Amino acid sequence: xxxxxxxxxxxxxxxxxxxxxALNFMVNGRAVTLKVEPTKPLVDILRNDLGLTGAKVSCxxxxxxxxxxxxxxxxxxxxxxxxxQCAGKSVETIEGTSSTTAPDTIMRAFLxxxxxxxxxxxxxxxxxxxxxxxxxxxxxxxxxxxGLSGNLxxxxxxxxxxxxxxxxxSPETD
Numbered sequence: 001x002x003x004x005x006x007x008x009x010x011x012x013x014x015x016x017x018x019x020x021x022a023l024n025f026m027v028n029g030r031a032v033t034l035k036v037e038p039t040k041p042l043v044d045i046l047r048n049d050l051g052l053t054g055a056k057v058s059c060x061x062x063x064x065x066x067x068x069x070x071x072x073x074x075x076x077x078x079x080x081x082x083x084x085q086c087a088g089k090s091v092e093t094i095e096g097t098s099s100t101t102a103p104d105t106i107m108r109a110f111l112x113x114x115x116x117x118x119x120x121x122x123x124x125x126x127x128x129x130x131x132x133x134x135x136x137x138x139x140x141x142x143x144x145x146x147g148l149s150g151n152l153x154x155x156x157x158x159x160x161x162x163x164x165x166x167x168x169x170s171p172e173t174d
Contacts, residue, residue, distance in 0.1 A: 025086045027052070028096025036083045043067045043078035045086075046093060054094030054123040065151030068124035069093050075131040075150070094123035097130065106130055109167050115160035121153045125161065129168065138170035 021038040024031070027050060034049055041060075046052040046069070056066035060079045067078040070092040098104040106129050109115070116122040125148060132139050132147035139147070144165040153161060 023083050026090040028092055038084040040083045041079055042081040042086055052093050052095050056120055065124040066121050068127040070131055073134050075128055094126055109164045113160050113163040115164045117155040125151045141165055141169040144169055
């Protein structure tokens with residue numbers, strides 16, 4: 001059996017994917033067209049090509065969650081998503097979550113509960129919690145903990161983060 005290649009998956013048989021690749025997708029509700037290498041990681045596109053630095057580069061293997069974004073409304077590690085996988089999709093980053101004058105409920109909870117120290121992991125955590133709320137408008141503490149299971153914090157000891165989850169969880173499920 002022939003091994004499948006990147007070109008086989010995204011381009012018609014016998015025609016290699018053009019390089020650079022014309023990527024068309026939505027970022028924070030805005031249509032974006034870029035010429036990039038098809039295998040360029042989404043986190044690099046966001047940070048280097050679009051100037052959206054909220055998604056952080058940390059482990060680069062999908063283990064820490066610092067680069068978490070929403071891809072078509074679902075949580076995704078931007079370090080593992082390649083440009084060609086974003087074609088025609090919608091990406092939401094921390095920069096697209098609220099206006100500068102009115103932080104959303106999740107962001108406000110992180111701020112008011114002191115759920116950060118250096119702040120490096122905070123954007124990814126907020127996006128992960130936002131994904132839980134997109135799936136369930138009244139999540140339990142357990143739902144929120146599970147939603148954050150792919151996000152690591154190396155400095156706060158999680159006390160503030162747990163206060164946020166308790167604050168945001170549905171009261172009748174606690």
